[in-house]
Amino acid sequence: MIEQIGAGPASPAPDWEAIGLPAAIPPALEMIGRLGDSPDALVLWLDAVAPGASLRHLPSKMLLWTMHRLEESGFLSDELGKVAGLHARLIAGDEPPRAEWKAVRRAAIAETNARQGLDRLAHGVVEAAAWDPAVAPTVLREALGPWLQHIAATAATGTGWSEADVRAMQKIVDDARASDPAADPLTVVQEKAPALLARMDAARHADQAATVSAAAAALEALMRYTRECQQC
Known part of the structure; x- marks a missing residue:
């Protein structure tokens, strides 16, 4: 969140x-800068833009970059090819x-609505990117959002955390609160299922680390394209 400095209405x-x-x-820079531990990302980008530079197609280049990252993760979709083709034509x-x-x-959109879980997030990237x-x-922000969520969820799943764990934890908490509405959820889970809580902590740390890394990679790509594409 960008904090306002001083009093008075926001500019x-x-x-x-x-x-x-x-x-x-x-808008995309503000998001990836915040998530990638680079709060000054927008200022850094503005400093990198040469006076009079034409960066009209920079958003499409970044959207292609994002969709290529999905392909590298093994995601395949006819719609991805079609959306990428529109952006490639725009650039050309x-x-x-x-x-x-x-x-x-x-x-x-139809493909996204037909999916669940990680697959839905991946299709959500393609859906969000289907705009001029x-x-x-x-x-760009709307496409990077589900991509970062996909990265984070994949990392969490890689620790062994699963939907079954989520349901098990919720049941423990619900049962405890049924008998004691003031019960502390973390304390209850620690007492009744310490291994489950440990898996949740591992998943949370993996999620956070993957998000920071992916957001930083997106920022690096955007800065690189900016330098390379001063006349795109």
């Missing part, structure tokens, strides 16, 4: 497009019509 958000910068970048100067974006997005950044200034 209005800058009109990024009016000063020649893609509006989809700052062949701007897809809005009707095409809409059709691809509707198919991606010129008309959707939060598109």
Whole structure:
């Protein structure tokens, strides 16, 4: 969360497009900077932008980067290929019509709605990316969000933590509160299922470490593309 300094009303958000910068970048930077332990990410990015630079296609490049990370994790989807193709065309100067974006997005939404768990998060990345950044200034943030959740959930699952553990912990807590509404959940679980609590702690630490690492990687990629793509 960005803290306001001093008294008085908050300043209005800058009109990024009016000063020649893609509006989809700052919201994403604020998120990955916060999660990647780089609270000054937006300032660092602005410092890296050369005067008069054209970064129109930077959001699409980052969306492609994000979807490629999904592919590297083993995720396969026809919709991912279609959404990536639209962004590749946009970068190449062949701007897809809005009707095409809409059709691809509707198919991606249908795929997301048909999935559960990690698969749903992965499809959610593709669904969120199915927008032309010129008309959707939060598109990059909305795509990076489920990608980071997918990374975190995968890391937690890798520790052995499971949905069965979640249900078991909830049952212990619910049973304890049924007899004592003031019961402390962590104390109850520690007493009745210490191994379960240990697995939860391991999953939480893995989740947090993976999130920080992935957010930092996204920030590094964005800064690299900014340096390389001053005329994209």
